[in-house]
Amino acid sequence: MRIQCLLFLLGGILVASAVHLPGVPVDFNLSDSVLSAIADDVAKQLEEGYITLIKTGVETPEFKRITAQLAQSHSKKDIFTKNMVDLEPRDNFLMCTACRSTMRVFMRTIREEDGELHGDNAGDLMKWFALDVCDRLNLQTKEVCEGLLEFFMPTVEYIMRNSEMDAQSFCSLFMEYSFCNTVSNPDYNWTLSVDTSGGATGPKSNTPLESPSDFKICQLTDIHHDPLYEPGSLASCDEPMCCQRNKDTVEGTSEAAGVWGDYRDCDLPWNVLESALSHVAETQKCDFIYQTGDVVDHMVWATSEEKNKEVLTKVSNRITEVFPDVPVYPCIGNHEPHPLNLFSPEGVPTDVSTTWLYEHLYGIWSKWLPEETKETILKGGYYTVSPRSGFRIIALNSNDCYTDNFWLYHSGTDKIPQLQWLHDTLLAAEAAGEKVHILTHIPAGDGTCWSVWAREYNRCITRFRDTISGIFNGHSHKDEFLVHYSDDGYPVGIAWNGGALTTYSYKNPNYRVYAINEESYDVTNHYTYIYNLTEANLNPDKDPEWFLEYDFVSAFTKDLSPAGIDKLLDNFADNPELMRKYWRYRVTSADPQVNGGCDRNCLAGSLCRAAVNINDRTERCVELRERLFIALDNEGSDTPSPSTPSPSTPGDDDDDDDDNDDGGSASLTALSLTSIIALVLTMRFSF
Secondary structure, three states: OOOOHHHHHHHHHHOOOOOOOOOOOOOOOOOHHHHHHHHHHHHHHHHHHHHHHHHHOOOOHHHHHHHHHHHOOOOOOHHHHOOHHHOOHHHHHHHHHHHHHHHHHHHHHHHOOOOOOOOOOOHHHHHHHHHHHHHHOOOOOHHHHHHHHHHHHHHHHHHHHOOOOOHHHHHHHHOOOOOOOOOOOHHHOOOOOOOOOOOOOOOOOOOOOOOOOOEEEEEEOOOOEOOOOOOOOEOOOOOOOOOOOOHHHHOOOOOEOOOOOOOOOOOEOHHHHHHHHHHHHHHOOOOEEEEOOOOEOOOOOOOOHHHHHHHHHHHHHHHHHHOOOOOEEEOOOOOOOOOOOOOOOOOOOHHHOOHHHHHHHHHHHOOOOOHHHHHHHHHHOOEEEEEEOOEEEEEOOHHHHEOOOHHHHOOHHHHHHHHHHHHHHHHHHHHHOOEEEEEOOOOOOOOOEOHHHHHHHHHHHHHOOOOEEEEEEOOOOOEEEEEEEOOOOOEEEEEEEEOOOOOOOOOOOEEEEEEEOOOOOOEEEEEEEEOOHHHHHHOOOOOOOOEEEEEHHHHOOOOOOHHHHHHHHHHHHHOHHHHHHHHHHHOOOOHHHHOOEOOHHHHHHHHHHOOOOOOOOOHHHHHHHHHHHHHHHHHOOOOOEOOEOEEOOOOOOOOOHHHHOOOOOOOOOHHHHHHHHHHHHHHHHHO
């Protein structure tokens, strides 16, 4: 189907999000139906203007007005540097409007026999249309738009020709966290076959305490090495990622990239990776290393198979050189493929298949993994291995849940096989008396993790809660955790997020060390190491001073069982100072964040992020948020200050979900709501 093809190309522009920071569902106080109707009204007018332009070449005055107003109604860079769930209401409004209008244009011009995009030779017109939308709506620079469209076109055209998804279903699934979600497609609401011989009858609360006999697992995640990073280059550019160009004009100024990384939208220079690996090797005894995805940088409009392979190989080789005797267990991040985010199912043509990536990853991972992992890695980028008797590791490709992975729109049932394999592997582990660690890049509660996939994944977590001893994530660039709850509300699992080695964006580099019980394989403590980026760049000729930022037990609680961490969430809600402490560590004590302070919505967003494991289930979040607001009111003031850390710094593109998303009931500000209504009325009166 060509109808959605161009929208997919546009989607590549609209959602080529570099960090894919994590968040919780947004449910504006203004009813979803009202917001949806407003967006639909604007979308219909935009649709008519484009149909006229395509058919006659004429730009009507109304069309010019509406596109000019939309171009000025959103924040340009956030659409690329933030995950959609973390965008401001005005940006969500633009996304929904653009999705609906472009889809309708494609439907009318492709499905109709005399439509301009009907037939097999419409590629040039499709590309023109997508670039025109990008330019008119001021989405990004021409370089970025052209690069993304060039990359995505073959894949999305294949998907659209072989998909039955309609426009409304597409936009609903694409933005299922928001008011844009108005349709539930039955083809995308399946259930997994889960063994019913066990299940949660209460909270899981039997995790042992930390002991001197515990062994250590070191976690490196979201390395995002940028091979083009140039100290002294421009760190504040228009593109989604900077610190590569214009050194001659900004070197020596505040706009210049630091030697040891940069807080702004810049990825990791090689010297920082070397420093981190050296510090781990010199100060830690890692029995295992978990590398939980995203080795490739955020220059999403200029990737290639060759470039990605080179970075993946170079990083994996260096880890092996520094840790020649330490077993390493990796999993796939969303930035590994070219084009970004695209992970194909089996059986598709070679020119749109992800097989090249799976083959390359097995090639560089085979020095760490046994040969029996080859079959599933080549099939879908996942595997299982038993490094010790009684202990099993399962590494998933969680991009099966990622709504930015366009192959999801090819067929939702394509995503069942890996989850069924997970279930069957856990069932076999249970029968063998094994304990299991799960490695997966994208947290299940992330706003762009498809809720159906997350729901069925959570059923596996619940069913095998006594077998699963640990879950380890990345992706969010936050030092955080996530509680998994059963359908009955019992805490049954904890997903630990290792933060990120990259500084992208507004964070200090960090890595994580876990204490693991030798018998139960439960996490009994974890230790986070960072260096202060400001201080490091003030001493460019000196190695950064890595230090222990905190250990979890000393900072928060000795009880790391799901029940214990769930109780900790209650303590966070009732004790704002403790919640501020958690927030500060969550953003790696980065100076721009700390200096800005953290208001009530920021704190509530961070708290809810830990309590939502399926993005459309927010009951626990709502309860905790209400308690936190009461506690803040009882303090007498929630005014941010430098001693009250917060991410609300001007220009802060990282944090993010917490500022504008408080877990299910964030309200549009009077200003933003007024702006939207004024925009709609102006458009209506112009016709």
